[in-house]
Structures are given as structure tokens and as C-alpha cells.
Amino acid sequence: MNKNKIYPWYFMAGALVLYFVLFFLPGLIGVGYSFTNWSAYSTELRFVGLDNFRTVFSADENYTKIISNTLVFTFVTTIIKNALGLLLAILLTKSVRFLNLHRGIVFMPSVLSTLIIGMLFKSILDAKSGLLNTFLRSCGLGFLAQKWLVSTEFAFGSVMAVDIWRGVGYIMTIMIAGILSISTDYYEAAEIDGAGSFARFRYITFPLILPTLATTTVLNIIYGLKVFDMVYALTNGGPGKATTEVLYTAVFKKFGTGQYAVGTALSSVMFLIMLFVGYFMIRLMTRNEVIE
Amino acid sequence: MKSPKKVAGSIFRNVIAWMFSIPCLIPPLLILVNSLKTKQAAAAMDLKLPSFPIPWDNFSVVIEKGKLAQSFLNSTVYSVGSVILCIFFASTAAYVMSRNQRRLNQFLYMFLILGITLPINYVALSKVLITLHLNNTRGGIILLYTAMQLPFMTFLIHGFVAKVPTELDEAAVIDGCGPVKLFFLVVLPLLKPAVTTAAVLTFLNTWNEFTAPLYFLNNSTKWPMTLSVYNFFGMYFKDWNLVCADILLTSLPVILVYLFGQRYIVSGMTTGAVKG
Structure with a gap:
């Protein structure tokens, strides 16, 4: 059979055209524009070489802080979501009452809008009348009450904590699927050999869940580098100078003030990194696919 | 008979499970409870149950405004x-x-x-x-x-x-x-x-x-x-009753889809992560 005839090229055309024009092309054009003086006020485009990238990477601007914030956010949330997600997954694949209820509740924040969660936590973490501080005071733990979102000390940690709260259920769900796919034969054999619960985790669950862990890490990294809604709703980059500013909130601000070239340069830095890193991530994600 | 060690382990597991799921329940509850309060009662944004009569017009006000x-x-x-x-x-x-x-x-x-x-x-x-x-x-x-x-x-x-x-x-x-x-x-x-x-x-x-x-x-x-x-x-950041009512109505379709399509969501989200 002639495969090209039965499975014709035009079946792929719609997806490829839409994806290329509205997704990939802006990335490419963006790289081009980052070498110009493009702004809301420029009447004609002028080539300015590496000027925008010099601005982005210069020490006296806040951009290096923004880039490091994004990396710290990604690193910290990835590690804690993975650790907590694994812990919860192990717990919720054991005999616990209302197992499915627990799984459902912990997973629920993942389907709600990140923006709405951010707005809600703005109230919960309010320094004066927020639920968290009121609760701490009523328990006699008033000394623990902090200005969670408006002090430079705690703001970044709070933003990461809320994001971990939101994302851990998703990671847990993937890990549960991973754990459940491990054959029970291994556990039975281990039990006969007298392995305790820690030994069973160390020598069976953990090694066999590593591929799943790799995928959740990839998903967390992809999400972390692109985080926007959560930070925008909680702090919008504040308090003070770029305490919680991440790449996408900075790009949005540049867009708002009409400094398109700097905004697109910031985006392009991430685009080029992800183009390179993404290739390996995609290879990892497609490794399970059956190719006949 | 279960050994005391096993019983203790089971209790421990159940307690830990609730320790994780209760914090996940509080924020949605907070929205629900406060969307049913008057402006004054909702100002504190706490988990106190709403008092009667319930101001159902929060929802109509939000839909309009x-x-x-x-x-x-x-x-x-x-x-x-x-x-x-x-x-x-x-x-x-x-x-x-x-x-x-x-x-x-x-x-x-x-x-x-x-x-x-x-x-x-x-x-x-x-x-x-x-x-x-x-x-x-x-x-x-x-x-x-x-x-x-x-x-x-x-x-x-x-x-x-x-x-x-x-x-x-x-x-x-x-x-x-x-x-x-x-x-x-x-x-x-x-x-x-x-x-x-x-x-x-x-x-x-x-x-x-x-x-x-x-x-x-x-x-x-x-x-x-x-x-x-x-x-x-x-x-309307001062009218938490209205903001909560708005959030509730906005999230309703998503929550409904979640309740009826949970199986699909989970299977879709785990695609590529798990061999099978």
C-alpha cells in the first residue's frame, strides 16, 4: 500500500500551519526584533545589534535578578513538588480510609484557575486580617504571623509556597499512576524475603518510579520557567524592586510600557534556551511511545 | 487480630492524609461560605458559617455588575x-x-x-x-x-x-x-x-x-x-462576598467538568508520564 496516499500530507497541514504561524513564528520573529529598537514610540525600526541583550544582562539593571528569580522559583518548586508529590502518592496508594476522596481533594487545585487561586491567597495571606495570621494568633502562635506577601523577606517564599500548594496534587496524581503500574509480584517476593517497608520503597518503588519522576521533573521545569498567572495575581513582581519578579511578569510590564524590544529580547533568551533544552525533554517524554 | 504496631501505622497514615487534604479544602470552602454572607460578615474572610437569611442576591448583583x-x-x-x-x-x-x-x-x-x-x-x-x-x-x-x-x-x-x-x-x-x-x-x-x-x-x-x-x-x-x-x-476588593460569588460562578463550569470528567483528566494528564 502506498502510505503517502492513504495517510496524506494534508491531514497534518492545519495543525502545522496554525502552530507555526501563531506559536513558532512569533518566537523566531521575536529573536529578530530583539536586535532592533522596536518600541511603541519608534517610528522606524533600526538595527541596534546586541544593545537589548546588553541591557538584559547588565549588572546595574534588575534583569539578572529577574532571571535568577525565575530559575530559583523553578528549582525550588520542582524539588518540593516532586518530594511532596511522591510522599503523598505513596501514602495514598496504601490502605487509607476515603482514599479516593483524599486523592480528589488534593488534586482539585490543579483544575482551578491559577489566577483565582492567586487572588484567593492574597486574602488568606493578608498581614492584618488574613485567615492564616488570624488562625496563628488564635492558636497563640501570633509571633509566627508575618507580612507574607508585602515584606521583601517572605514574599518570594510565600509565592512559591502557594504555587507548590496548587501544583502538588497534579504531581501526586502522576506518581500514583506510576506506582500503580508497578507489578505487585515484586512486593510479594520482597515480603517473602522479609523486606521491611523502607527496604521495599528503597529497592522496588523508588527505582521503578524514576522514569515517572523524570517526567514530573520535566513538567515542573516547563511550568516553572513560564510561570505568570500566579505571580501576577499574588504580588505582580513586588514588593519593592523585583522581589518576586519573574520573566513573564517582566515581559508583560515591558509590553505595557511599550518597550517591545527589551520585552522580546527577554522572551527570546527563554525561547532559545527552551528550544535547546526542550528537545531533550521531548525525547524523554516520547521514549514510551510505541513506534512500529 | 491486628498487631498494635499495624493499628498505630494505620492511624498515622490516616492522620497524615487529612493533614494534607484539609489545607486543600479550606480555600474552596472559604469561597463557598463567604459568597453566602453579607458584605459586613464577609469582610473578615473567615470560615464562620453564614447566618440566615442568606443574601442570595449576591449572585444576581455579581452577574449584573x-x-x-x-x-x-x-x-x-x-x-x-x-x-x-x-x-x-x-x-x-x-x-x-x-x-x-x-x-x-x-x-x-x-x-x-x-x-x-x-x-x-x-x-x-x-x-x-x-x-x-x-x-x-x-x-x-x-x-x-x-x-x-x-x-x-x-x-x-x-x-x-x-x-x-x-x-x-x-x-x-x-x-x-x-x-x-x-x-x-x-x-x-x-x-x-x-x-x-x-x-x-x-x-x-x-x-x-x-x-x-x-x-x-x-x-x-x-x-x-x-x-x-x-x-x-x-x-470591588472590599466586597469579598461579591468577589467570592464571582469566583464561585466562574469556577463552576470547571468544577462540574472536573466532577464528571475526572477519569479523563487524570488519564490525560498522566499520558507520557507512565508506561502503559
């Missing part, structure tokens, strides 16, 4: 529109990319699903949208949502197509099916589980989408619910 009917309609149009387009384009592309794995198609598949990781350059995208006259239009948002969801949904359906036996295709071709008939009458019905999952996920993702409308819709009559709830929050 927050222009919820309009934004609900917008969100529905955006989500349903992009679900239809995305399913159509993703399933046809995934089908051919999986069945006809010549070099070029393998490359195109990798290129397409690379979009799962790539960030969107919204600044440059604005230029593209303006050039195509899609900026600040409903059609533009639907096409943009579709483009954003296509990489993952193609990936999801692609994995499923490989499991549908090719013998069916051969039989259908011998019976005289053309490529279009073959796909829509023979293969597509067999892809139903993957397509349903993709539809549910696309709906959720697009309903919750905030960034794209924030950049590209500057006309409030075209705003989806996420954008109008955020805007409402900015104007």
Missing part, C-alpha cells in the same frame, strides 16, 4: 470553539504522523510537540496578530488557543493511534475507502477515549487561560470570565 452573562458567553465561545478546532486538527495530524512515519513526518511530529516546552513570545505575537488582523478579535483568540493546545493534544492522541491496529485500515482500503472516509468513519470512532480526554483537557485549559486575553483583548465586551473576575476583584 460583573457582566458575567457576557463573559460567560465569551468563555464558552472561546473554549468550545478551540475544543472543536483543536480536536479536528490534532487528531488528523496525530493520525497521519503515527501511521505514516517517514523521515519528514517524524521530524514534523517532533517539531510540533516541541511546542509543549516552548514559551510563547507574546510581544512578537502581537505583531503577527496585527498583521493577520486577528488582534482583539474573538476569532483570533480561538485560533490562538487552538495553536497553544495543539502540541500537547497531538502528543496525547498520537500515543493512542499507535494502539489501533493497522489491519483495519488495510481492510477498509481494500473495500474502497478513500483517506478521508477511512479516517472519519473507521479510525476516528476508535479514538474516542483519547479524543474525549483531549476535549476535556482543552476545555479546562482554555477556560482557565488568562495571559493571552490579558495581552490581546482590550475590549471588555470580549473578555472571558478569568479576565472579568480579575477586573471585578480590582474594583
